[in-house]
Amino acid sequence: MLKLRAGYGVTGQQDGIGDYAYISNYFIGSQTAQYIFGPDTLLVFRPSGFDANLRWETTTSYNIGLDFGILKDRFSGSVDVYRKITTDLLAVVPVAAGTNFTNEILTNVGSMKNQGIEFSINAGLFANKNSRLDLMANASHNLNRVVKLSQIEDPDAVGVQVGGISGGIGNTVQVHRVGYPTFSFLLFEQLYDQNGQVIQVGQQANIDINNDGQITAADKWKDIHAYVDRNGDGVINIKDRYIYNQSVPNWFLGLSLNYQYKNWSFGASMRSELGGHIYNNIHSNAGTFQSVNGTQGYLNNISSLYYEDEIQKIATNQLLSDHYMEKADFLRMDFFSVGYNFGKLKYFGEKVGLNATFVINNVFVLTNYSGLDPEIGGGIDNNIYPRPRVYSLNLSFDF
């Protein structure tokens, strides 16, 4: 059996767009945020930021697929090739000072394309009177690129900065730039001293920085020592930040198995995502002396970097370093189950059936990522709650 499919569609997406976000709305302040002119206490009216040209994000998608089945569909599967063009891409972005009633706004920033291929296969590997084994596997590869930025024509421009992080004010670590994946990381390339330690801006240096012939407390690392001056102009600024890598994975793999033997059944499913990267905001923001000391003499949560003797002395300076980047590749077993069907129970006069299943959700995850969970939307990890592993025993009676 062979089947050829083709598809075309246009879909809109308006997540995050507030009511009437294209006009200047005014909101009335609370009783406790008034202003006082002489004898009069006055409520305040505040305009909210707006984008007069705000519109839906639109995705046009095309795909061609081939379905196949052989040996009476004992082996079946499909191959799909797709291309999606998204225009008026929505993103929350910082705005240039003086141009809006806010410093960050949701707006349409440009267009992107996604193209890729998907395979899936279902196979009955064997089946006989007492047992059967079924396998389902899928794999897909996605290529994501920004193709146009509506407000930025200059090809040398930084791009649209997105991906706000915790720590400091309005710091972003990602960018939409033409020719690169959306939400690519844009960071400084960290330099390390001879002991492999991060060079920290503002900290005591072990070389003669101020050229006075001696190494004293006045010799402190400057940002030019801490980061690679990629354009060689002698200063470290946004032009020295480089596209580190993409945040979203480009390979998605899945596998599930079902095995039955007489009254027993076993099932498992696994998933893997490859090619994504994570900025570990827990490390960058909480791996500081400020976290250890607290601000008022009590201790705060800190990152595990503390155990590695790698703690930032000045909290704000290294946030934009690629030092905190990690690969997000993982293999996770989402699900494992064992079941036994007891059939009709004699005790209940053969009127009641029992099926018992023991299930583990989130069985394991294999990853080199140092944070709690490599699977985070957006690529910026501020997660402090581990994903639960759930054990459950299900007993189902039928009457």
Add this chain to the structure above:
Amino acid sequence: MKKTIFPSLLVVAVALASITSCKKQLNQTPMYGLNAEKVYSDPNNYINVLAKLYSGLSMTGIQGPAGAGDIAGIDEGFSAYVRVLWNLQELPTDEALCGWSDPGIPALNKSDWSADDGWIKGMYYRIYYQITLCNEFIWQSRDEKLAERGFSQADVERIRTYRNEARFLRALSYYHAMDLFGNIPFVDENDRVGAFQPDRIDRASLFAYIEEELKGIEDVLLEPGAAPYGRATKSAAHALLAKLYLNAEVYTNTARYADCKTYCEKIISAGAFQLDDVYQDMFLADNHTSPEIIFPVVYDGLYAQTWGGTTYLVCGALGGAMNAANYGVNGKWGGLRVTPQFVNKFPDSTLDSRYLFYRTGQQLNFSAPTQLAQFNYGYAFPKFKNKTKAGLNGSNNANSAHVDIDFPMFRLADVYLMLAESSFRLGDQATALQYVNLIRTRAYNTSAFNVASLSLDVILDERARELSWEATRRTDLIRFGKFTGGDYVWSFKGGEVDGIATEAFKNLYPIPNADLGLNPNLIQNPGY
């Protein structure tokens, strides 16, 4: 089949008909809520928008004390105008140290900030938030708009005054931007909200713009004395002009002391303000009754609550052995103290009513870097106090951190000292002495401590004693060439316990890197 075809054709027909019929109304405005069109169609609403422009100086958002902030990406309490301005003007000077290790605070104490520093960004975005809101109000209330809306002549007159006050507030923020950042993006009411990149304006051109704006409104603002307390009057514009001229050499390389003198004299001859009898009364919960304050930023423990502003100046300065209830609040934040160099500017110590230090359990001097973070090193300075003149609690009854104290942005003593300094620099010793001694007589409650001769250093020290913690110190030190360099050092200047020289480029703060990335018209200040 036929049965299903006809209804669906009908649906399509109805749908097509409705699409064409509502086409003209696709650009709907909401039936509920407030939008610009609705707000500005009612002449009674203008004062509420004006109130927001003023409260941009005091509140952090529209939900007191916090919850709906104006500035995204910063702790809301940190984003208060007066708080960030105060930190940038006081922490890098001899007048204040803060023991907290919040990002950027130690860097301000040590003159070690970067173009990614959160407090610098906080000030920058707060200033531009204020300017953008003022621009909108000025545009919406320009004469042709008011005529279009058919308001009565009385309403038009009233709204015109509001518009001039908005121009004052915008000039004030541009003044702060010019003083702190120098060469910055420029937008006025003709730049409408949208995606564009504002042009850069250099410091001297911005000076000329602010001067022209203030001169354009100085005669049409409300009369001091006749205006409700809290509103910007002619004298507020004159005080800002005087400040502009006093520092003109720093901003434009051309001194304008004669102009400074002229504007100080205008304020004095208006006769609406007098020196308060008691120095500390100007920093108490009922300081709105002080005859000395020319332009306040207003706070209230019940109706205008924030974690920034004077709450920060009261609670931040409490710690150690102090009892918060004695200062009319319920918490000690244990952060702010002063350097020994500042304390030593009071040779007559307790005879001077401005010597408001708290010394019990506090060490005057610093001997180790870690002592910056320890509250008991450095004298505490509870100059701002949420008690009334009569010694009663403020409206919060000492049960919260939210205080009634207004922040004196401009007051008469500052005008006297500006007049004294510009007279002195112009060679008129007699006038200079007269006004310095008026201040000293009030401070000591006797003329016995009046000075007989003056020097620039004496004037600078008098400003430190009189205007301590009023967000003017950095500007003053820069004018006297002592903010950077090694001429005058104090504890933790340049990061050393005893202080070391700093580089001259730090007289200007950097343009935040974030905005440099968004606006290619901008150029970073030299040195950063």
